[in-house]
Amino acid sequence: xxxxxxxxxxxxxxxxxxxxxxxxxxxxxxxxxxxxxxxxxxxxxxxxxxxxxxxxxxxxxxxxxxxxxxxxxxxxxxxxxxxxxxxxxxxxxxxxxxxxxxxxxxxxxxxxxxxxxxxxxxxxxxxxxxxxxxxxxxxxxxxxxxxxxxxxxxxxxxxxxxxxxxxxxxxxxxxxxxxxxxxxxxxxxxxxxxxxxxxxxxxxxxxxxxxxxxxxxxxxxxxxxxxxxxxxxxxxxxxxxxxxxxxxxxxxxxxxxxxxxxxxxxxxxxxxxxxxxxxxxxxxxxxxxxxxxxxxxxxxxxxxxxxxxxxxxxxxxxxxxxxxxxxxxxxxxxxxxxxxxxxxxxx
Amino acid sequence: xxxxxxxxxxxxxxxxxxxxxxxxxxxxxxxxxxxxxxxxxxxxxxxxxxxxxxxxxxxxxxxxxxxxxxxxxxxxxxxxxxxxxxxxxxxxxxxxxxxxxxxxxxxxxxxxxxxxxxxxxxxxxxxxxxxxxxxxxxxxxxxxxxxxxxxxxxxxxxxxxxxxxxxxxxxxxxxxxxxxxxxxxxxxxxxxxxxxxxxxxxxxxxxxxxxxxxxxxxxxxxxxxxxxxxxxxxxxxxxxxxxxxxxxxxxxxxxxxxxxxxxxxxxxxxxxx
Numbered sequence: 001x002x003x004x005x006x007x008x009x010x011x012x013x014x015x016x017x018x019x020x021x022x023x024x025x026x027x028x029x030x031x032x033x034x035x036x037x038x039x040x041x042x043x044x045x046x047x048x049x050x051x052x053x054x055x056x057x058x059x060x061x062x063x064x065x066x067x068x069x070x071x072x073x074x075x076x077x078x079x080x081x082x083x084x085x086x087x088x089x090x091x092x093x094x095x096x097x098x099x100x101x102x103x104x105x106x107x108x109x110x111x112x113x114x115x116x117x118x119x120x121x122x123x124x125x126x127x128x129x130x131x132x133x134x135x136x137x138x139x140x141x142x143x144x145x146x147x148x149x150x151x152x153x154x155x156x157x158x159x160x161x162x163x164x165x166x167x168x169x170x171x172x173x174x175x176x177x178x179x180x181x182x183x184x185x186x187x188x189x190x191x192x193x194x195x196x197x198x199x200x201x202x203x204x205x206x207x208x209x210x211x212x213x214x215x216x217x218x219x220x221x222x223x224x225x226x227x228x229x230x231x232x233x234x235x236x237x238x239x240x241x242x243x244x245x246x247x248x249x250x251x252x253x254x255x256x257x258x259x260x261x262x263x264x265x266x267x268x269x270x271x272x273x274x275x276x277x278x279x280x281x282x283x284x285x286x287x288x289x290x291x292x293x294x295x296x297x298x299x300x301x302x303x304x305x306x307x308x309x310x311x312x313x314x315x316x317x318x319x320x321x322x323x324x325x326x327x328x329x330x331x332x333x334x335x336x337x338x339x340x341x342x343x344x345x346x347x
Numbered sequence: 348x349x350x351x352x353x354x355x356x357x358x359x360x361x362x363x364x365x366x367x368x369x370x371x372x373x374x375x376x377x378x379x380x381x382x383x384x385x386x387x388x389x390x391x392x393x394x395x396x397x398x399x400x401x402x403x404x405x406x407x408x409x410x411x412x413x414x415x416x417x418x419x420x421x422x423x424x425x426x427x428x429x430x431x432x433x434x435x436x437x438x439x440x441x442x443x444x445x446x447x448x449x450x451x452x453x454x455x456x457x458x459x460x461x462x463x464x465x466x467x468x469x470x471x472x473x474x475x476x477x478x479x480x481x482x483x484x485x486x487x488x489x490x491x492x493x494x495x496x497x498x499x500x501x502x503x504x505x506x507x508x509x510x511x512x513x514x515x516x517x518x519x520x521x522x523x524x525x526x527x528x529x530x531x532x533x534x535x536x537x538x539x540x541x542x543x544x545x546x547x548x549x550x551x552x553x554x555x556x557x558x559x560x561x562x563x564x565x566x567x568x569x570x571x572x573x574x575x576x577x578x579x580x581x582x583x584x585x586x587x588x589x590x591x592x593x594x595x596x597x598x599x600x601x602x603x604x605x606x607x608x609x610x611x612x613x614x615x616x617x618x619x620x
Contacts, residue, residue, distance in 0.1 A: 078464050080619065092370030099619055103466040104373040114458030118393030130385035131465040133375040159393075182371055 018089075019183055019215035020054035020077065025086035027072055046072040047083070048239035054232075057209055059216040063226050063324060064236035070219045071111070073236070074187055077217070078108045091182060106183035107132075109176035111191075113160060113168060121163075121171040122147065122156040125178050132179030139178070146174045149207075150200045165192035173201055180212055187219045202229050223324045235328055242331045250327045258298050259326055262289040262305060263316040274304055287315070292326070376466040386467075386475025394483045398445065405440035406487040409433040412553055413495050422499060424580075425555040430495030431580035432552035434509070435516050435572050437487040439548035442480045442521035443572075444541040449476070450528025451537025454617050463618035473525050473610045480524075481517025488513055496583060505582030508592060515599040516575030520548070522606030523571060529613035552576045571606060574599035 027047035034040035046069045054060040062070045075081040077088055079099030088095040090105050102108075116124040125146060129139035147153050150170055160168050173189050184205065190198045208214040220226050226233055227247045234244040243250055262268075264287045270276045278301060282289035293301060298319060305314050322330075377385075416429045453459050462472050488509060496503050524541055531537035551559070551567040559567060567573050578595035581587050 075460075078460075080460055080463055082619070093373070100466075101373060103464050104376065105371065106464075108460070108464040110457060110460045110464070112457035112460065114453060114456040115461035117458075119389055120392070123389055123392055127385050127389040128461075128465065131377050131382055131462070131467040131471075133377040133466055136381070179374070181374065 017056045018053050019056040019058070019091055020052065020060075020217065021087070021089040022050060022052040022073070022077065023087045023089075025050040025073065025076060025088065026084045027076060027081065028084055046239050047076070050086070050236070050239070050241055052234055052241065052244070054215060054217060056215050057213045058231045059205070059209065059218060059229055061218045061220055061226050061230035061233040062236055063220055063223070063233050063328070065221055068236040069239040070221075070236055071187060072239070074108075074185055074217070074219055078102050078106060078185055105181065106185050107176045107179065107181040109172055109184075109186045109189055111187050113172045116172060116175060117161040117168075118159055120157050120159050121152055121174065124160060124171055125174045128175040129178035132181075134179050142178055143174075146177050146204070149204050150174050150177075151197070166194055166197055169193055170197050170201070173204075177204060177208070180208075180214075182212070182214055184208065184214055184216045185219075186216065188221070189218070190222070190225065198225075205229075223328075226324050233324065235324075235331060237328075237331075243327065247324060250324060251322045254322045254327050254330045256295060257292045257322060257326070258295055259320045259322065260291045260293055260298050260301055261318040261320070262291070262314065263287055264289075264313050265315045266313070269310050269313040272308075272310055275310055278304075374466065377468070377471070379468045379471050382467045382471035383475045383478075386472055387479050390476050390479030391482065394479055398441070398483060401445060402441065402483065402487050405437045405484070406490055408440065409436050409487070409491040410494060412436070412549070413491070413498055416553065417498060420499075420555065425557075426499035427501060427580040427583040428555040428576070429553055430492065430499055430501060430583060431576045431578075432549075432554070433495055434488050434492040434579060435512070435552055435576045436545075436549055437491055438481065438484045438513060438516050438575070439520050439545050439552070439572055441484045441487070442477065442517050443524040443527075443548065444545040446476065446480045446521050446524035447528040447531075447537045447541030447544070448534070449480075450525050451531050451534040451541075452528075454529060454531075455534040459618055469611045469614040469618070470607075473522070473614050474607060477518060477521030477525055477607065477610070478514075480521050481514060484517065485513055492579070501583045502585055505584070505587050508579060508582040508596075511596050512575045512579050512599075515596055515603050516572050518603030519571030519575070519599055519606050520544075522603060522608075522610040525610035526606065526613040529610065529617040548572045571599070571602040574602065 025047050026045070026049055029044045029046055031043040032038075032041040048069075050069070050073055062073060064070050072081065076083045077090065077095070079095050079102030082099065083096060090102065093101045093105060095102050119127065122143060126139050126143040129142050130136065134142065147156055150173065152170060152174055155163060155167060155171070160171050163171065169189065169192055173186070176184065176186065186205075190201055193201070205216055209216060218230065230247060232244065232246050233250065234241050235250070236242070243253070245253070266287070268275060268279065268289070270279065278291065279289070282291045291301065302317070302319060304310060305317060413429060413433045420426050420429055492506055492509060493503065495501070496506065523544060527540040527544065528537040531540060547566070547570055551563065551570050552572055556564060556567060574595045578592045578599065581592045581595065
């Protein structure tokens with residue numbers, strides 16, 4: 001496991017170029033007493049000693065399933081929630097002592113859009129710019145630029161609530177990008193978007209990073225996205241950072257194992273002894289088997305299922321190098337479909 | 348080591364300081380008046396989209412009440428009270444009831460986070476929303492007052508006083524509505540409080556004061572809309588006592604200021620917890 005703050009050798013440098021320093025963050029939501037039609041809920045430690053260092057100009061991701069504490073971390077970072085313990089420093093400002101400074105340092109894209117829902121796309125962006133302190137002409141120019149950049153021009157006069165989920169999300173991203181901010185905090189920005197819109201978002205975010213050196217903190221539970229756009233990623237589980245590294249570094253930590261997915265047409269041909277032997281090593285989900293194997297074992301298994309009688313029963317198979325999801329499972333996070341907990345989204 | 352080259356120059360208000368030079372510069376806050384203007388414009392536009400049917404409801408409700416009361420009161424002070432009360436009731440419906448619902452839902456759905464993470468003064472958000480809802484009532488109040496005056500054969504000459512009554516009663520009621528919406532622990536409770544406030548404005552504003560039992564008269568004196576009703580009622584006289592009208596408007600303004608200040612405090616409380 002690699003933690004964000006490296007050894008003491010480069011700690012001075014990390015300090016110098018850190019955009020965000022989060023240390024020992026603890027937040028417990030109090031227990032709820034039982035009321036009519038609602039059982040008592042125990043206190044939840046949503047954030048259990050989270051420490052992160054995010055460097056300037058970096059696209060940093062928080063990855064984890066629902067309820068892992070990602071949004072709780074972000075809400076403390078944006079001054080919306082006061083931590084019980086620990087420190088939050090953004091670009092040299094102590095946000096635990098001065099939570100209101102957050103609004104002057106960062107742009108935050110929340111998961112909810114209800115404040116903007118009844119506005120037109122153009123007015124939502126322009127108003128947000130004005131409320132970030134822009135003068136009216138500057139806000140109008142920036143609005144036109146950002147709508148063009150995200151391809152929202154044709155939707156500019158439509159109210160957000162008449163748009164599809166992905167379009168609405170894109171309009172919220174447009175509002176978040178109004179007014180230059182050195183830190184962008186984006187909570188699941190591309191939820192529901194088509195690939196075209198996703199690309200537009202990542203291009204716009206990247207442009208701000210290249211041109212202004214903006215730092216980006218991205219909350220996601222989309223593994224594919226995390227693998228492609230993040231410089232570094234912290235994996236959260238039950239309020240703790242269970243790993244923090246580059247996506248490549250994390251994958252290397254899992255070792256050489258590859259993942260083999262087999263989908264059978266109807267039932268697996270368990271009559272074949274070697275197939276029956278594979279079953280004991282597989283995670284079975286209906287007709288789908290998932291195996292984590294060394295490359296040699298995987299080669300043998302592929303040869304086995306693609307030849308002879310087994311092939312007749314095979315519907316599909318896929319061989320993949322480790323993904324962040326595998327990392328997540330290897331690190332002891334709650335796997336997809338296990339224990340009723342929601343896994344990471346892959347598509 | 349502090350001089351280690353950063354990957355790129357950070358961007359602040361003036362784009363100047365580097366990371367090694369201490370805290371990054373803070374971007375400018377939005378100033379109160381431009382921010383208020385921006386919130387007002389946005390709120391008015393969403394009200395236009397979503398609230399026009401409700402404005403019709405508010406106006407027809409007041410017109411219906413006046414028609415009903417025509418059989419009960421027979422001109423004079425009571426007729427003036429009915430017309431003034433029904434007109435201000437439109438303000439209560441929109442500014443108190445609908446604004447309480449709006450802020451209640453905004454808070455419950457996490458929409459307040461949007462405003463809370465913008466460097467906008469709380470007063471701008473509250474005043475902008477209150478002003479938008481209050482100005483949205485203008486056509487309804489004007490229609491109710493004119494039709495009411497015609498219905499009860501009252502002089503129309505004093506109706507210009509609506510120019511002061513709507514913003515002042517609007518401020519008092521919208522402030523109360525916003526505070527209720529922001530402080531209510533659940534949106535349903537905000538809705539109930541807004542509806543109750545409107546019922547109180549209906550009962551205590553429309554029914555002439557002389558016919559109310561004594562305890563209700565005290566409550567009537569506590570209700571912010573009462574002074575708007577009084578001012579408008581007096582302006583509907585043949586020869587209005589402008590001193591009394593001004594006094595009532597002054598009380599209304601004071602109550603409005605207090606209620607908006609409370610709403611601003613409530614907003615601060617609701618955004619950072």
